[in-house]
Amino acid sequence: MKFKQLGIFSKASVIWLGIVMFMVVFGQWIPLPKPTNFDIDAMGVGLFDSLKHPLGTDSNGYDLLSNVIRGARPSMLISLISVGIGGLIGSTLGIISAYKRGKLDYIVNTLFNIVLSVPALVLGLALVAVLATNPDPNIEVPTSRRVIVIILSLTIVIIPILGRIARGATLSWSNREFVVAARSMGMKDSQIIMKHIVPNVLPAIYAVAFLAIGVVIVVEGSLSLLGVGIVDGVSWGSMIARVRGDLEYAPHSMIVPVVVLALTVIACNQLGDILRSQLDSREGRL
Amino acid sequence: MSSLLSLSNLRITFDTPRGQLAAVRGVDLEILAGESLGVVGESGSGKTVLSRASMGLLTMSTAHRSGTVVFDGQDLSTASREAVRDTWGTGMAMIFQDPMTALNPVRRIGSQLSEGLRVRLGMSRKEAKKRSIELLQLVRIPDPEKALRKFPNQLSGGMRQRVMIAIALACNPKLLFADEPTTALDVTVQAQILQLLSDLRQELDMSMVLVTHDLGVVAGHTDKIAVMYAGEVVEYAETKELFANVRMPYTEALLNSIPRLDQKSSGRMAVIEGRLPDPTQPEPGCAFASRCPYVQEKCQVEHPELQKADNGHQFRCHFPLGVAR
Amino acid sequence: MGLDRTVKSTEPLKRLAQLLLVVLGSTFLVSLLIRLLPVGLEDIYVVNPDPAGRAREIHNLGLDLNPFAFYLRWLNGFIHGDFGSYVYPGPTFVPVSQYITRTLPVTLQLIFYVQIVALTISIPLGLLSAYKVGTRIDRFISNGLFIFSSIPSFVLALILAFYIGVKLGWVPPLGYAQPFCSAEDIVRANACGFREHFKMMVLPVVALAVPLIASYTRLLRTDVIATLREDFVTMAASKGLSNRRILWTHVFRPSSVTLFTSAALNMGGLIGGALVIETIFSVPGIGFEIALAIASRQYFALQAYIAIIAFGYVFFNVIVDLTIGRIDPRSRERRQ
Numbered sequence: 001m002k003f004k005q006l007g008i009f010s011k012a013s014v015i016w017l018g019i020v021m022f023m024v025v026f027g028q029w030i031p032l033p034k035p036t037n038f039d040i041d042a043m044g045v046g047l048f049d050s051l052k053h054p055l056g057t058d059s060n061g062y063d064l065l066s067n068v069i070r071g072a073r074p075s076m077l078i079s080l081i082s083v084g085i086g087g088l089i090g091s092t093l094g095i096i097s098a099y100k101r102g103k104l105d106y107i108v109n110t111l112f113n114i115v116l117s118v119p120a121l122v123l124g125l126a127l128v129a130v131l132a133t134n135p136d137p138n139i140e141v142p143t144s145r146r147v148i149v150i151i152l153s154l155t156i157v158i159i160p161i162l163g164r165i166a167r168g169a170t171l172s173w174s175n176r177e178f179v180v181a182a183r184s185m186g187m188k189d190s191q192i193i194m195k196h197i198v199p200n201v202l203p204a205i206y207a208v209a210f211l212a213i214g215v216v217i218v219v220e221g222s223l224s225l226l227g228v229g230i231v232d233g234v235s236w237g238s239m240i241a242r243v244r245g246d247l248e249y250a251p252h253s254m255i256v257p258v259v260v261l262a263l264t265v266i267a268c269n270q271l272g273d274i275l276r277s278q279l280d281s282r283e284g285r286l
Numbered sequence: 287m288s289s290l291l292s293l294s295n296l297r298i299t300f301d302t303p304r305g306q307l308a309a310v311r312g313v314d315l316e317i318l319a320g321e322s323l324g325v326v327g328e329s330g331s332g333k334t335v336l337s338r339a340s341m342g343l344l345t346m347s348t349a350h351r352s353g354t355v356v357f358d359g360q361d362l363s364t365a366s367r368e369a370v371r372d373t374w375g376t377g378m379a380m381i382f383q384d385p386m387t388a389l390n391p392v393r394r395i396g397s398q399l400s401e402g403l404r405v406r407l408g409m410s411r412k413e414a415k416k417r418s419i420e421l422l423q424l425v426r427i428p429d430p431e432k433a434l435r436k437f438p439n440q441l442s443g444g445m446r447q448r449v450m451i452a453i454a455l456a457c458n459p460k461l462l463f464a465d466e467p468t469t470a471l472d473v474t475v476q477a478q479i480l481q482l483l484s485d486l487r488q489e490l491d492m493s494m495v496l497v498t499h500d501l502g503v504v505a506g507h508t509d510k511i512a513v514m515y516a517g518e519v520v521e522y523a524e525t526k527e528l529f530a531n532v533r534m535p536y537t538e539a540l541l542n543s544i545p546r547l548d549q550k551s552s553g554r555m556a557v558i559e560g561r562l563p564d565p566t567q568p569e570p571g572c573a574f575a576s577r578c579p580y581v582q583e584k585c586q587v588e589h590p591e592l593q594k595a596d597n598g599h600q601f602r603c604h605f606p607l608g609v610a611r
Numbered sequence: 612m613g614l615d616r617t618v619k620s621t622e623p624l625k626r627l628a629q630l631l632l633v634v635l636g637s638t639f640l641v642s643l644l645i646r647l648l649p650v651g652l653e654d655i656y657v658v659n660p661d662p663a664g665r666a667r668e669i670h671n672l673g674l675d676l677n678p679f680a681f682y683l684r685w686l687n688g689f690i691h692g693d694f695g696s697y698v699y700p701g702p703t704f705v706p707v708s709q710y711i712t713r714t715l716p717v718t719l720q721l722i723f724y725v726q727i728v729a730l731t732i733s734i735p736l737g738l739l740s741a742y743k744v745g746t747r748i749d750r751f752i753s754n755g756l757f758i759f760s761s762i763p764s765f766v767l768a769l770i771l772a773f774y775i776g777v778k779l780g781w782v783p784p785l786g787y788a789q790p791f792c793s794a795e796d797i798v799r800a801n802a803c804g805f806r807e808h809f810k811m812m813v814l815p816v817v818a819l820a821v822p823l824i825a826s827y828t829r830l831l832r833t834d835v836i837a838t839l840r841e842d843f844v845t846m847a848a849s850k851g852l853s854n855r856r857i858l859w860t861h862v863f864r865p866s867s868v869t870l871f872t873s874a875a876l877n878m879g880g881l882i883g884g885a886l887v888i889e890t891i892f893s894v895p896g897i898g899f900e901i902a903l904a905i906a907s908r909q910y911f912a913l914q915a916y917i918a919i920i921a922f923g924y925v926f927f928n929v930i931v932d933l934t935i936g937r938i939d940p941r942s943r944e945r946r947q
Contacts, residue, residue: 009754110629114636117924118917119883122901126913129905130644218763222887225765226902244769251773258766266761273757343845374851388842392865392939401860402850437940453850 010274013267020264023072032066058243058253067239068260074147074235075261079216082151083209086158091205093159094166099174099193109167112160120157124219127153128228146230150223154216165208169201203279210272214265221261236261289356290461290493291317291340291378296353298332298339298517305566309335311517312353314592317461322487322494324504324525326540327514330562333497334383336514337463340495341378342370358460375406379459383466385446389438395449396434402456421452425482444475448482455486461493468503480507501537502544505529513537516563516573519592523599531608533601536574572604580605626932630925637921638689638914642682645910655908658700668702672911685914694915697904707915710900715919717787718889718896722881724816726874729823736824737831737870738858744836752828760825764884768818768891775814782810785893815892819884823877827870834866841865868939875931879924 003014023030038061055065097108115123132141132149141149173179174197182192221237223229230238239257246253298310310332317323327333338344340355342362355362358377362370382388390398399421400414409417415434422430425448438446447467454462464483468476484507487494496508504511504525511528513521513536521534532538539558560577563569572578575585582605590602645652653674659665669675673684688695694711696704740752776784788807789796796803802811838844839862847861848854886898893899897916904912 106629110632110636113629113633114640117633117637117879117921118641119880119920121883121886122917122920125886125902125905126641126644126917129908129913130648130910214761218765221763222765225887226890227906240766240769254769258770262762262766265763266758269757269761338845341849343849371848371851371853374849376851378849380846380849382842382846384842388846390843390847390861390865393861401847401852405856406851439940450846453846457851 006274009270013270016263016267017271020072020076020267023069024076027069027072030066030069032069033063034066038062055256056250056252058246058250064253064256068236068257071234071236071239071257071260074230075217075220075237076264078147078151078154078220078235079213082154082216083158083162083212085151086155087162087205087209087212089155090159090161090163091166091201094163094168095170095193095197095201098167098170099189099197105167108163112163112167115156115160116164120161120215121219121222124150124153124157124223125226125228127156128223132228143230143234150220150229154219157219158212158216161212162205162208165204166201169204170197173197173200203275207272207275207279210268210275214268214272217261217265217268288319289316290319290321290358291315292356293336293340294354294356296336296339296355297351298335298344299350301348301350302566307565308568309517309565310339311568313514313517313519315512315519315522317493317495319460320491320493321510322484322496322508324508324511325495325497325514326499326501326504326511328499328540328558328562330565331514332517333499333514334465337380337465337495337497341374341380341463343380375402375457375459377459378461378463379454379457380463380465381447381450381454381467384470385443385450386438386470388450389446391438393437394434395436395438395441399434399449399453399456402453406457417456418452421456422449424455424486425449425452427452443471444479447471447475447479451479451483451486455490458490459492461495462487463495463497465497466499467496469498476503483507500544501540513540517565518573518602519600520574520602521600522592523597527597527599531599533595533599533606533608534603535578535580535607538607539577539579572602580607623932627929630928634918634921634925635686638686638918639682641914641917642685643678645914646678646681648910652910655910656698656700656702671702672698689915689918694918695911697909697912707912710912711897711915711919714895714897714900717894718882718885718898720790721812721815721819721885721889721894721896722878724812725819725823725881726877728816728820729827730870730874732820733824733827733831734863734870737828738835738863740828741832741835741839742854742858744832744839753832756825756828760822762822764818764822765887765891767821768815768888771814771818772891782813784814787811787894787896811894815885815888815894818888818891819881823881827874830873831866831870834869835862838862838866865939868935871938872931872935875927876924878927879920882920882923 003011006014038057055063055068057063093108094112097105118126128146128149131153132146179192179196182196187195217236220229220235221240224235224237225241225244227241229235229241236257240254240261243250243253243257293313293315296310296313297308300307300309313336315323325333325336335344339349339351340357342355344351351363353363357373360369360373362373389395396415396418399418400409400411403409403414403417404411418434419430422433427433427445427448433441433445433449438449441449447470451467462483467483468479471479480503483494483496486492494508496504498504501511508525511521511523511525512519513528513534515536521528521532521537523531528537529541532541536558543558558577563573563576569575571584571586571588572590575581578585584604588604590604592600592602593606594600651674652672653665653669656672657665657668657674659668666675673681676684685695692708694707696706697710698704736752736756740749743749772784775781783802786802788802788804788811790803790805790808792803795801844857844861847857852860882898884898885894885896886901888894889896889899890902897919901913901916903909904916
C-alpha cells in the first residue's frame with residue numbers, strides 16, 4: 001500500500017504518528033522550557049496566549065507543550081515495547097500451537113483464555129500493584145522500576161490478544177491446498193511455517209497490533225489515573241491525572257494532553273482499520 | 287392473448303471499479319398472459335439480471351436502468367417504489383436459484399409462508415395458516431402441518447424448493463419468474479420440480495419466465511425461448527421452431543453442449559471454446575465473434591441487428607445457419 | 612426428510628471442561644502471584660513482634676503452606692462461600708463477602724444500564740448505516756462513532772463530570788443513590804429513590820456506553836451488510852414487504868449473533884471499564900472496591916474479586932453457548 005493511495009484520514013494518521021515518533025526520538029533536543037521547571041510568573045497561561053508557552057501552562061506553571069513532548073516517550077515506548085514483545089511471544093505461540101494442533105493447542109488456548117478471563121485493565125492493575133510494591137508503603141517505587149513493571153504487565157495482557165488472532169488465522173491457513181501440498185512434498189514443518197504460514201498470518205497480526213497500541217495507551221493512562229501507573233506527570237496519562245482537579249481554572253491544561261492522547265489513539269485505530277479492511281477485501285469473508 | 291409484461295430497450299449497467307459494466311444491453315421482450323418463456327444463456331449472459339430488473343428487484347445504488355418495463359398496463363419504470371412494490375407477490379413473484387440461501391434460516395417455514403398472506407392480503411392468523419397448509423398441499427409436500435413448524439435447514443433440498451414455490455404462489459401472482467429453479471438440486475429432483483412448475487402454471491393459469499443455462503430444461507416446459515448472450519437476446523422463437531431451425535451459431539453451440547445419452551461419448555463433453563467478452567469493454571462487432579466457428583470478417587467490425595423472420599423467429603447474426611451463405 | 616440430527620456431539624461437555632479449567636487456572640495464577648510478591652505477605656499483614664504470636668498469625672493466614680496447598684485451602688473456602696477477608700493489623704479480619712454483597716449489585720446495575728443504552732442506540736444505528744451503506748448517512752454515522760470510540764472513556768468521564776456535573780449542574784457529578792430508600796437512608800437524609808438513582812447513574816453510564824455504542828454499531832453494520840446480500844432478503848422483498856419490515860423481521864435476527872455474543876462476552880471487560888469510571892464518579896461498586904483494595908494492599912480481597920470476575924466470564928460464555936443456537940440455527944453448525 002502506497003502512501004499516495006491512502007484516504008485523507010489515513011494520511012493524516014500517518015503524519016500524526018510520524019510527529020509523535022519524532023517527539024519520542026528527538027523530543028529532548030527541541031529548544032523549549034524544561035518540562036520540570038515551573039514558571040512562577042506564568043501560571044495557568046491559556047492556549048496560544050504566550051510566545052514563550054505556545055500551548056500555555058497548567059496551574060502550577062509547567063509548560064504544556066514541553067510536557068506533552070516529553071510525555072510522548074514513556075507513553076509510546078510502553079505501548080510499542082509491550083505490543084512488540086507481547087505480539088512476538090503471542091503470535092509465535094499461536095502459530096505453532098495452531099499448526100501442530102492436538103494437546104499443545106489445547107493447552108495454549110486454555111492459557112490464553114485464562115489470561116483473557118480477567119479484563120485487561122483489572123489484570124494490568126493487579127500485576128502492576130503486586131509487582132511494584134515496597135515493604136514500606138511510604139517509600140515511593142522509583143519511576144524507572146514502575147515503567148519496567150508496567151511494560152511487563154501489559155506484555156502479559158497483550159500476549160493472548162494477539163496470540164488468539166495468530167492462532168485463528170493459522171488454523172484457517174494451515175488447511176489450504178498449498179500448505180497440504182508443501183507437506184506432502186516433504187517440506188519440514190519449520191520451513192512450511194516460515195514460508196507459507198507466517199507471511200499470510202502477519203497482515204492480520206499487524207492490523208490488530210495497531211489497535212492494541214491504542215488500547216495500551218489508554219490502559220496506561222487509566223493506570224496513571226488510578227495512581228498505580230506513572231506518576232508525576234511524566235506520561236500523557238499521568239499529565240491528565242495530575243491536572244484532574246484543575247479543570248475549572250485551567251481546562252486547557254487537561255485538554256492538551258487529552259487531545260494528543262486521543263489523536264494518537266485515533267490514528268492507531270485508523271491504520272489498524274485500513275489494514276483490516278484491506279485484509280477483508282483480499283480474503284473475502286472466510 | 288393480451289400482453290402481460292413487455293420490456294423495451296431495457297439496459298442495465300453496474301458501476302464497478304473497472305468502469306461501467308453493461309449486464310443487459312437493450313432487450314425487447316414480450317410475455318403474454320398465460321404464456322411461458324424460457325430465457326437461456328451461460329452464466330454471465332445477463333439472464334438473472336434481466337429477470338430481477340424486470341421485477342425491479344435491483345435496488346443497489348450501483349445499478350442503473352434505462353428503457354421501459356410495462357407490467358399489466360402499468361409502466362413500472364416511471365412508477366413510484368411503493369407502486370412497484372405493490373406488484374410484488376400479488377402481480378409478479380420470483381423463485382430463486384438456491385432454496386437454502388433464499389429461505390430465511392432463522393425463521394420457521396410457517397411464518398415465512400404466512401407473512402405475505404398477512405401483510406399483502408390482510409388475512410387473519412387463522413386464515414393464513416389454513417391457506418399455508420393448502421399451499422403446501424398444492425406443491426405436494428407430505429404432512430404440511432408438520433412442515434410449517436420446521437426451519438429451512440431441517441428440510442431436504444427438493445422440499446425447500448417446493449416451499450419456495452409455495453411462498454411465491456401464496457398471493458396468486460399473474461407472472462412467476464423462476465431463476466434457475468433446479469440448478470441447486472439433485473438430478474432426480476430437478477425433473478420433479480420442473481414438472482410441478484409446469485403443472486401449477488396450467489392449474490393456476492399463470493405466466494412464467496423460466497431462466498436457466500440448460501436448453502434441455504426449457505425444451506419440454508415452455509412455449510417460447512429467448513437465448514441470451516452478453517446481455518443481448520440473440521435468438522427468440524417458439525420452442526418447436528427454435529429446435530427445428532436453429533439460426534444462431536451460439537444456440538447451436540449451446541445445444542451441442544447438452545450431454546446426450548444417444549450419442550457415443552467422444553471422451554470429453556463438448557464445451558463452447560473461449561470465454562464471454564469482457565462486459566466492461568464492449569467490442570464493435572458481434573459479441574460471439576471470437577468464439578464462433580463460422581466467424582467472418584464482417585462479424586468482427588459490424589454489430590448484427592436483431593432480424594425477424596415471417597414466423598416470428600428472431601436472431602442476431604450476419605450469417606445465420608440454415609440460410610445459404 | 613431433513614438432516615440427520617441423531618448424532619449428539621460431546622462438544623458442549625468439552626467446552627464446559629475447558630471453561631472450568633479457565634477458572635481454576637486464573638484463580639490459581641492469581642493465588643500464585645500474590646505469594647510471589649516481591650514483598651512477602653507476612654511483612655504486610657503480620658505485625659506481631661512476639662515470635663510465637665507471629666508464627667500463629669502466619670499459620671492463620673495460611674502463609675506457612677506451599678503455594679499449591681495455599682491455593683487448595685483458598686479454593687475450598689471459596690467453594691464453601693468463604694471469599695476470604697480484608698486483613699488489618701491486629702490482626703482484624705473483615706470478610707470480603709460483606710463488601711461483595713454491597714458493591715456487586717451496584718456494578719451490575721451500572722453494567723446493565725450501559726448494555727441497555729448501548730444496544731438500544733446501536734441496533735437502529737447499525738441497521739440504518741448498513742441499509743444506507745456508502746451513502747452520506749452511513750459515512751456520517753461511521754466516522755462520527757469512530758472518533759467517539761477513540762476517546763478513552765476515562766477522558767470522557769472527566770469531561771462529563773466537569774461540564775455536565777459541575778459547570779451546568781444538571782446532575783450530581785459524584786456519588787450514588789439507592790433506587791429503593793432504606794430506613795437508614797431516610798434517617799441520614801441520604802439521596803435515594805429512583806429519580807435520584809437515575810440522575811446519579813446518567814454520567815457513568817454515558818461514559819461507559821459511548822465507546823460501546825461505536826463498537827456494537829460497527830459489528831452489527833458489518834453483519835447486516837453481509838445479510839442484505841443474501842438471497843432470502845431479495846426473496847422477502849419479492850413478497851412485497853416494506854423495507855422497514857424486512858430489516859426488522861428478516862435481516863436483524865440472522866445478523867445479530869456476533870453482536871449479542873460480543874455483548875455477553877463484554878460483561879467482564881465492562882467491569883474493567885467500571886473500575887476507572889466508578890473511581891472517577893465515586894460510585895461504590897465492585898470496580899471502585901477493587902481499586903481501593905489494590906491501593907490499600909488488600910491482596911486476599913483482590914484474589915476474591917478476580918475470582919468472581921473469572922466466574923462471571925465463564926458464566927457469560929455458557930450463556931452465549933446456550934442461547935446462540937436459538938438466535939440462529941445456522942450457528943449451531945458453524946460454531947466449533
